[in-house]
Amino acid sequence: QVQLQESGPGLVKPSQTLSLTCTVSGGSVSIAGYSWNWIRQHPEKGLEWIGYIYHSGDTYYNPSLKSRVTISVDTSKNQFSLKLSSVTAADTAIYYCARGRGTVAPDWGQGTLVTVSS
Amino acid sequence: QSVLTQPPSASGTPGQRVTISCSGSNSNIGSNTVNWYLQLPGTAPKLLIQSNDQRPSGVPDRFSASKSGTSASLAISGLQSEDEADYYCAAWDDSLLGPVFGGGTKVTVL
Helix, strand or coil: CCEEEEEEECCCCCCCCCEEEEEECCCCCCCCCEECCCCEEECCCCCEEEEEECCCEEEEEECCHHHHHHHHHEECCEEEEEEEECCHHHEEEEEEEEECCCCEEEECCCCCCEEEEE | CCCCCCCCCEECCCHHHHCEECCCCCCCCCCCCEEEEEEEECCCCEEEEECCCCCCCCEEEEEEHHHHHHHEEEEEEECCCCHEEEEEEEEECCCCCCEEEEECCCECCC
């Protein structure tokens, strides 16, 4: 059973870069056929897909965030990461990492709250 | 504003049947399968239904779903207190090349 765990600062200042890492256990980020996703949930609101990366390194981002997002994978550490630049209060959310297969994401991390505030 | 449209709330008494609708467009529900997620307070979403109507292992058969055209629905039969949660529909979007979600429906057991 694969498990995913998000880690990173819970507080980021406006205009700075949000950086999160997802550590994967019980499965490998190097295996073909899976996408490694970041999804966020604003307080008391719905879910928003941020982007994903394949083991090959190919990335796909939500157009609404594309100019500020970078997702990368570190196969040696079995991790993948999210960087979101120039953050504002509107980026305050719970950030989830998730493993996808095809068009479904059956495996999620527990989520980590990131607050953007000075 | 979410790409897929769900009612914000639904409710029922124990034992009743509750249905939740999800409306999209040709680029998402109309072209791809629909998945449903359940989110209990303070926890991550959990896959409830995949590929329109398939229950992953461990999901009770009280939960069922269907899709028609650009809409989908989730039904909970024999409603139980533990079913109080937020329910989200999701589908791949061919324009976005990623998943889109509904705004979520909060189910309350009266």
